[in-house]
Amino acid sequence: MIDDIIGNYLDNLEEREFDAPFMALLRSMGFRDIHFLHGSFEFGKDFIAKRLESGSTSQFAFQTKAGNIGLPAWNECRGQIDMLRTDSSAHPAFDKAIPRHVVLVTTGRLVGGAPLAAQQYREHLIQLGEAGFETWDRETLVDLIGHSPEVGLANGSSDALLSLIGRIGESTVDDIDLERFSRRWVSENIGECLPRAALEVAVISNRLRRQNRLDLAALAPLCLIRAAWVHGHGSNPPDPRSILASDNARSIFRQYATDLVEFCTEEALDPAKLIFGHREFSAIVTYPVRCAKFIEIAGLLGLLEGDDDSDKCEKIAALLARFCDANPGAAHPVSDRWAISLVAPVLLLWRTGHRDTVRELLRNVIKWVGDRYESRGLGLAHPYATPEEEIAQLLGSMVPPRSRRSESYVSSVVLDLCAALEINDLYEIARNDFTAVWALPPVLEVPDSKGQYVVSSEDARYEANMPYRDQWQPTNGWQVSPHHNRGPADRYLDRICRTWDLFACVSVLRDRHFVQSLRRFAQN
Numbered sequence: 001m002i003d004d005i006i007g008n009y010l011d012n013l014e015e016r017e018f019d020a021p022f023m024a025l026l027r028s029m030g031f032r033d034i035h036f037l038h039g040s041f042e043f044g045k046d047f048i049a050k051r052l053e054s055g056s057t058s059q060f061a062f063q064t065k066a067g068n069i070g071l072p073a074w075n076e077c078r079g080q081i082d083m084l085r086t087d088s089s090a091h092p093a094f095d096k097a098i099p100r101h102v103v104l105v106t107t108g109r110l111v112g113g114a115p116l117a118a119q120q121y122r123e124h125l126i127q128l129g130e131a132g133f134e135t136w137d138r139e140t141l142v143d144l145i146g147h148s149p150e151v152g153l154a155n156g157s158s159d160a161l162l163s164l165i166g167r168i169g170e171s172t173v174d175d176i177d178l179e180r181f182s183r184r185w186v187s188e189n190i191g192e193c194l195p196r197a198a199l200e201v202a203v204i205s206n207r208l209r210r211q212n213r214l215d216l217a218a219l220a221p222l223c224l225i226r227a228a229w230v231h232g233h234g235s236n237p238p239d240p241r242s243i244l245a246s247d248n249a250r251s252i253f254r255q256y257a258t259d260l261v262e263f264c265t266e267e268a269l270d271p272a273k274l275i276f277g278h279r280e281f282s283a284i285v286t287y288p289v290r291c292a293k294f295i296e297i298a299g300l301l302g303l304l305e306g307d308d309d310s311d312k313c314e315k316i317a318a319l320l321a322r323f324c325d326a327n328p329g330a331a332h333p334v335s336d337r338w339a340i341s342l343v344a345p346v347l348l349l350w351r352t353g354h355r356d357t358v359r360e361l362l363r364n365v366i367k368w369v370g371d372r373y374e375s376r377g378l379g380l381a382h383p384y385a386t387p388e389e390e391i392a393q394l395l396g397s398m399v400p401p402r403s404r405r406s407e408s409y410v411s412s413v414v415l416d417l418c419a420a421l422e423i424n425d426l427y428e429i430a431r432n433d434f435t436a437v438w439a440l441p442p443v444l445e446v447p448d449s450k451g452q453y454v455v456s457s458e459d460a461r462y463e464a465n466m467p468y469r470d471q472w473q474p475t476n477g478w479q480v481s482p483h484h485n486r487g488p489a490d491r492y493l494d495r496i497c498r499t500w501d502l503f504a505c506v507s508v509l510r511d512r513h514f515v516q517s518l519r520r521f522a523q524n
Helices: 002-011 015-028 071-086 114-127 138-147 158-169 175-186 190-210 214-232 240-262 271-276 283-305 310-326 340-351 355-373 387-395 409-420 424-436 499-509 515-523
Strands: 032-036 047-053 056-065 100-106 134-136 443-445 461-463
Touching: 002 138, 002 190, 015 032, 015 047, 015 056, 015 138, 015 190, 015 240, 056 071, 071 100, 071 114, 134 138, 158 175, 158 190, 175 190, 175 214, 175 499, 190 214, 190 240, 214 240, 214 283, 214 499, 240 283, 240 499, 271 283, 283 310, 283 340, 283 387, 283 499, 310 340, 310 355, 340 355, 340 409, 340 499, 340 515, 355 409, 355 424, 409 424, 409 515, 499 515
Parallel strands: 056 100, 100 134
Antiparallel strands: 032 047, 047 056, 443 461
């Protein structure tokens, strides 16, 4: 059964989807000094790595392909294999003085005339007294993945994974299920769980993509980032296993988030088509949820790209601004679960100069919350609410009868965003309006411990009505609430320059944010 899952996963991969799990596989096989080189200057080498072979270190060079390789594709691969064998241009870590092993990796098989051509070429190289090459095809990869104790899908995780994959196929999985499934990764030994979790995330995200759930495909790797830092929190220097897992997860997130953003066409910028195009009876709820998911993922992607590709960051921000300007649903979180969806897009838009969009977005959120909490309103459901509970609270279901909920985590997020960005006039409007309708701003405070990455933490402190100041006072600057100056000035992930990873964890947890880190990111 496990071999079938792995084989089916490999059969449906696009080439770059295999990059992150392949790195995890190499790590589990004892390779070290692993580098991903795919791009304009790879010189035929997608990956390089070293491993101890017969008592001495060997340099490996890998070229990876997706799908079956026929004779025309093999002829192209042959030229790349020649470069792997003879060209030493690659990376400062590539050691041309030690024995070299060349490996062609394909998630499919050599088909048609390709097997014979590959055999003849290998024999030709041997006759010349030169090093040959290996081929890792689909069957080899199934065996390596299925029998690796660190990366394989066995070792007690198969039942949970099979169950989740089955539910993905039935379209009954949501973000709550992914978070709960990923809790397994935080309770096991780091050396065993993180490499396997990277592969599981790749499998899960691939299945979700095939079900047209790019939003969930992008969320799954964020769960891996959370697991990486539960294990690696506080390490000095940072644990390389946590760094590797986080980097793998970032790569997977970037791929699916990019696919989602590119899927946002002109049609998606038309709210009427976005609402009615899906022909859903429940569009009154699904439309704002769809908006919240999109702006959150686009915001996270833009912030991630900000350090590496400023042009791509700007393009994402421009698209995000157009989306928020066109879609009122972006400012209508249907429960406190979607309060966090505002953080990344607001930060991205503010940093890239779309400040009028930020002001209008937050102003509309303030009005939305006021309408939900006014004298006859029931308020919004809590951050852990199921979709059924969200709908019942939003629409005032009488079965069972719903009572008014006074806490509003959305109001806390809005107030803290206004404070961190020092939008003082909007802060005072928000504080006045929320107070008028008794929308109480709760805050979950967690110290800089492993508890900040998990849902239930023994060292967390919950205050249902955080006493924000009614007026902006210049003498106090942006610190308009007690939790602004009693939390840590910076957190572990801030100190090791992984603040984005902290935002990723917040997107998984949904019930907390760290205003000092938020302000730090806004100022960079």
